[in-house]
Structure formats: C-alpha cells, structure tokens
Amino acid sequence: MTEDGQGLPLADRLARRIRALLIAGELSPGQRLSEAAFSERFDVSRNSxxxxxxxLTKDGLLRHEANRGVFVAVPTMASVIDIYRVRRMLECAALRQAWHQHAAIGAMRDAVAEGRERRDAGDWTGVGSANMTFHAAIIDLADSTRISEFYERISAELRLCFGLLKDPAHLHAPFVDMNGEIVTLLEQNKREEAAAQLDAYLNLAERTMLKTLERASEPS
Amino acid sequence: MTEDGQGLPLADRLARRIRALLIAGELSPGQRLSEAAFSERFDVSRNSxxxxxxxLTKDGLLRHEANRGVFVAVPTMASVIDIYRVRRMLECAALRQAWHQHAAIGAMRDAVAEGRERRDAGDWTGVGSANMTFHAAIIDLADSTRISEFYERISAELRLCFGLLKDPAHLHAPFVDMNGEIVTLLEQNKREEAAAQLDAYLNLAERTMLKTLERASEPS
DNA sequence: AAGGAATGATTGTTGAACAATATTGATGTT
DNA sequence: AACATCAATATTGTTCAACAATCATTCCTT
Known part of the structure; x- marks a missing residue:
C-alpha cells in the first residue's frame, strides 16, 4: 500500500509523482520540464x-526561471555544503537531546540491521534506503513534526545529489557500521559521544560527496 | 522600498500580500478564505x-480541507509547543557553533539597541519587530540559507500565534534585556552560556505563550 | 560574418465551463 | 416543535481555450 493519497488535491499527487521521478534520477539535473510535455504525460491540465x-520549486527540487520554465535543480558545491550544515545541526542536536527510551531508537537499530542485510546481499540501493531511514529516525528523536517535514525536504534534495554518483556503493556501504556505533552509544545514553560520532560521520560524507561532485563537474 | 518583487510570478507576489495580511492579524484564525471573494479582492484569476x-498552505499558515476550501490556520497548544521546540533546537545550536566574529553578532547588537529605544518610546509593536530581527540574526549565525528560510516560515507561523494576544507589550518587553545579555555573552565568546540563557528565554516565552493561548481558548 | 527584424514556440494569466462535493433550505412526517 | 429527506444552491476541483508577454530561432540585409 503506497498510500496513494487518494483524497489529496491533484497538485499534491502530481508533485509526489514528479518528486519520485526526481529522486529516482529519471530526470537529469538542468533538464527543462516543458509544461506542455508534462501535462500531456500525466494527462492533467497545464494549470494543475x-x-x-x-x-517542488519551493522544496528546492526544481528551479524556476521567469518566462523560461522550470528546470531540474542542479546540485552545486554550495548546496551540498549547506545541506550537510543543516544535517549536522539538526541530527546532532536531535541526538544530544534524545530521551534514552525514545521509540525512534528502535527504528534506528532496525535500520542498521536492515542496512547490514542489504549490504551483505550486495543490494546497494537497499543500503541507501536503510541509511536514509536511519537518519530520518534520528530526526524523529526530536519529536517535532516541523523538523521532520523540513528534514524530508532536505533529504529529497540530497537524493538529487546522489543521482550524480556513478557508484552509490562506495557512498553508503562504509557508513552502515558507523550507524551501528551511533545507535549503540545512544542505547548506553552516551548522547554527547553519539553526537560527536555523527558529526564526524557527516563531515566524512560531505567530503566524499564534494569530491565526487567536483569530479563530476570538472571534466565537462 | 518594500521590494515589491516585480519580476516574481504572480502567485508568489500574491502569497506575500496574503502572508502580510495574516501576520498583521487582519484575517482571524479559522476564517474561511473564499476563492471567489479573494480573486475579486486582488483582481486575479481563481487559478492564480x-x-x-x-x-501558504505548505508554509503552515493556511489549512486546506478537501472540497471545503482554505482556512486561516488556528494555533493550537501542539503547534506552539512544536514551534518552540524548533526554535530551541535551531537558535541554541546556532549560538553554540557561532564564530565569535560573525557579522550577525553586530546585527544582534543593533536589534537590541533598537528594541531598547522602541521600548522606552512605548512602541510595543516596534519592540516586537526588533525582537524578531534579533532572533533572525541568531539564526544567521549558522550561515545556512536553508535554515534561514525554514526559520522564516516558523517565524511567520509564530506571528500568527501572537495575533491571539490582546496585550503584546507584556510578551516582548521583558525579553529585550535578556537579548542584551545573550549578545554580551556571545561577544565574550561564551557560547555555551549564551545558549543556556537563550534556552531559558525560550522556555519562558513558550510558557507565556501557552498560558495566553489557554486563556484565549478556554472561555469560548 | 554581424546585426537585426520577422517568425515561431513557450510561458504567464485569464475567463468560462462543467463535474463533484458541501451547504442550505424547504418539505413532509411524527 | 423536532427530525429526517431530498431538492436547490453555492463552492471547490479541474479542464480547456484564448491571448499577451517573453524567449528562441531563422532568415534577410549589409
């Protein structure tokens, strides 16, 4: 049950479908999305x-140029840096103030287990999903619907960046065990250590991401 | 120069105007906004x-009920609690990791000065604005456009809550001097103390807000 | 080959139309 | 008078067609 959002307005359902295309990498960064083509493709009116x-523009996934149309957002160094700055702020803060019996900790542990299984099965996109689930669970520690919503937006933007990578394996695989350490520290109520560990984790991920981005944009 | 946003799409300009009405309290919470009435009022099409x-619905300022229309969001205990949770997380984190020579510190000091002037002049709404400016400057310490944008959204939602108060003076006035202390601590690079002070500040503000909200909704 | 006007395509916005749903009011029953 | 039923009405949800404004391209002139 993908929870199709039957009752929701058409525009919201449409946005979901397009967002799915975006994070699945089926639309390349910088590509222009013609209103005529897409209203034809989804069989909806241009207005909707x-x-x-x-x-989607408000979510940062599309860019809007006046009188020229909408384009798939192209990740830049600046946006990657900003996204990881947000992640460090939000996720570390969530860990630091986590209640040590919070239900999300269970979700974190489950995500780690899932990640290990997928990794051992060689299912790299599965590892990626498990990793996303893990970090969403960290955010849930903060018990704030607004923060969680915001993180979802950031998360979608980040997945757009992942689309640039040729080899997603190297990006997520090494982090599975770090996730395990973090949740272990948290279970021992060592929140400050967990936050420090996560901070290191995110710095590493950011550097990896930036390096890949550099490599992907330099030889144009 | 209100920066009318000439080049922006009509929908964005419209959203701004309506947002301005909302935070100015000219539309009461729960009120239904008829499409016909508003498209007439602003002389735009229903589609736009x-x-x-x-x-605005995505910003949490309006609520959308299927086939019933859009309504001005009504602040609840839950939303106030969530908003202050966000503020504690973001603002305190921003203080903790602030670079002690960041330009935003100057903006904070200026906002404090402005707040004192307005308070001494008895201009309470001016005190309120200065206060908002002060906290936006705190967020700017984090140097993240995404966080700043997100905070703006939260800030607008909070102003919707302020609209419920009969006596805005009591809400902001006592905080001017606390702001002063915070910026002083920060100038001495005592970031942890500044964050602790702000945390206390926000807890107090939250309690005040909740109490007022209770008083405003109980005797209906 | 450079500049510039004519052409064509796309977006920006509107107005009207109609289906689907919600609200209101009238009607009739108890 | 209170209540359910159902038609009449108003509002939202969505589409379509139109046109102005702007961008992109082509072709012509020099």
Missing part, C-alpha cells in the same frame, strides 16, 4: 501541473 | 489565487 511545479 | 493558497 503548474501548481505541482510551484510546490 | 489557488497557486498562492497552496504555497
């Missing part, structure tokens, strides 16, 4: 489509 | 108006 475009 | 409504 425009509403969806506007929502 | 609907785009603007969708933007």
């Amino acid at each position: 489509l425009r509403e969806a475009f506007r929502l | 108006l609907r785009e603007a409504f969708r933007l």
Whole structure:
C-alpha cells in the first residue's frame, strides 16, 4: 500500500509523482520540464501541473526561471555544503537531546540491521534506503513534526545529489557500521559521544560527496 | 522600498500580500478564505489565487480541507509547543557553533539597541519587530540559507500565534534585556552560556505563550 | 560574418465551463 | 416543535481555450 493519497488535491499527487521521478534520477539535473510535455504525460491540465511545479520549486527540487520554465535543480558545491550544515545541526542536536527510551531508537537499530542485510546481499540501493531511514529516525528523536517535514525536504534534495554518483556503493556501504556505533552509544545514553560520532560521520560524507561532485563537474 | 518583487510570478507576489495580511492579524484564525471573494479582492484569476493558497498552505499558515476550501490556520497548544521546540533546537545550536566574529553578532547588537529605544518610546509593536530581527540574526549565525528560510516560515507561523494576544507589550518587553545579555555573552565568546540563557528565554516565552493561548481558548 | 527584424514556440494569466462535493433550505412526517 | 429527506444552491476541483508577454530561432540585409 503506497498510500496513494487518494483524497489529496491533484497538485499534491502530481508533485509526489514528479518528486519520485526526481529522486529516482529519471530526470537529469538542468533538464527543462516543458509544461506542455508534462501535462500531456500525466494527462492533467497545464494549470494543475503548474501548481505541482510551484510546490517542488519551493522544496528546492526544481528551479524556476521567469518566462523560461522550470528546470531540474542542479546540485552545486554550495548546496551540498549547506545541506550537510543543516544535517549536522539538526541530527546532532536531535541526538544530544534524545530521551534514552525514545521509540525512534528502535527504528534506528532496525535500520542498521536492515542496512547490514542489504549490504551483505550486495543490494546497494537497499543500503541507501536503510541509511536514509536511519537518519530520518534520528530526526524523529526530536519529536517535532516541523523538523521532520523540513528534514524530508532536505533529504529529497540530497537524493538529487546522489543521482550524480556513478557508484552509490562506495557512498553508503562504509557508513552502515558507523550507524551501528551511533545507535549503540545512544542505547548506553552516551548522547554527547553519539553526537560527536555523527558529526564526524557527516563531515566524512560531505567530503566524499564534494569530491565526487567536483569530479563530476570538472571534466565537462 | 518594500521590494515589491516585480519580476516574481504572480502567485508568489500574491502569497506575500496574503502572508502580510495574516501576520498583521487582519484575517482571524479559522476564517474561511473564499476563492471567489479573494480573486475579486486582488483582481486575479481563481487559478492564480489557488497557486498562492497552496504555497501558504505548505508554509503552515493556511489549512486546506478537501472540497471545503482554505482556512486561516488556528494555533493550537501542539503547534506552539512544536514551534518552540524548533526554535530551541535551531537558535541554541546556532549560538553554540557561532564564530565569535560573525557579522550577525553586530546585527544582534543593533536589534537590541533598537528594541531598547522602541521600548522606552512605548512602541510595543516596534519592540516586537526588533525582537524578531534579533532572533533572525541568531539564526544567521549558522550561515545556512536553508535554515534561514525554514526559520522564516516558523517565524511567520509564530506571528500568527501572537495575533491571539490582546496585550503584546507584556510578551516582548521583558525579553529585550535578556537579548542584551545573550549578545554580551556571545561577544565574550561564551557560547555555551549564551545558549543556556537563550534556552531559558525560550522556555519562558513558550510558557507565556501557552498560558495566553489557554486563556484565549478556554472561555469560548 | 554581424546585426537585426520577422517568425515561431513557450510561458504567464485569464475567463468560462462543467463535474463533484458541501451547504442550505424547504418539505413532509411524527 | 423536532427530525429526517431530498431538492436547490453555492463552492471547490479541474479542464480547456484564448491571448499577451517573453524567449528562441531563422532568415534577410549589409
């Protein structure tokens, strides 16, 4: 049950579908999304489509140029740096103030287990999903719907960056065990250590991401 | 120069105007915003108006009920608690990791001075604005456009809550001097103390807000 | 080959139309 | 008078067609 969002307005459902395309990497960064083509493709009116475009633009997944149309956002060094700055702030703060019996800790441990299974099975995109789940669970420690919503937006933007990588394996695989350490520290209520560990984790991930981005944009 | 946003799409400009009405308290919480009435009022088409409504709904300022229309969001205990949780997380984290020569510190000091002037002049709404400026400057310490944008959204939602108060003076006035202490601590690079002070500040503000909200909703 | 006007395509915005749903009001029953 | 039923009405949800404004391209002139 993918929870199709039957009751929701058309524009919201449309935005979901397009977002799915974006994070699945089926639309390349910088590509222009023609209103005519997409309203044809999804069999909706141009007006409804425009509403969806506007929502995705607000989420940072699309860029809107006046009188020129909407384009798939292209990740830049600046955006990657900003995204990881957000992640360090939010995730570390969530860990630091976590209640040591919070339900999300269970979700974190489950995500780690899932990640290990997938890694051992060689299912790299599965490892990626498990990793995303893990970090979403960290955010849930903060018990704030607004923070969680915001993180989802950031998360989608980050997945757009992942689309640039040729080899997603190297990005996520080494982090599975670090996730394990973090949740172990948290279970022992060593929140400060957990946060420090996560901070190191995120710095490493950021450097990896930036290096890959550099390599992907230099030889153009 | 209110920076009218000439080049921006109509929907964005509309959203701004309506947002301004909302935070100015000219639309009461729970009120239904008829598409016909508003498209008439702003002299735009229903389609354009609907785009603007969708933007504001995503910002949490409006609520959208299927086939019933959009309503001005009504602040609840839950939303106030969540908003202050976000503020504690973001603002305290920003203080903790602030670079002690960051330009935003100057902006903070200026906002404090402005707040004192306005308070002494008895200009309470001016005190409120200066206070908002002060906290936006704290967020700017984090140097993240995404966080700043997110905080703006939270800030607008909070102003919607302020609209419920009969006596805005009591809410902001006592905080001017606390702001002063915070910026002083920060100038001495006592970031941890500044964060602790802000945390206490926000707890106090939250309690005040909740009490007022209770008083405003109980005797209905 | 450079500049510039004419052409064509796309976006920006509107107005009207109609289906689907919600609200209101009238009607009739108890 | 209170209540359910159902038609009438108003509002939202969505589409479509139109046109102005702007961008992109082509072709012509020099």
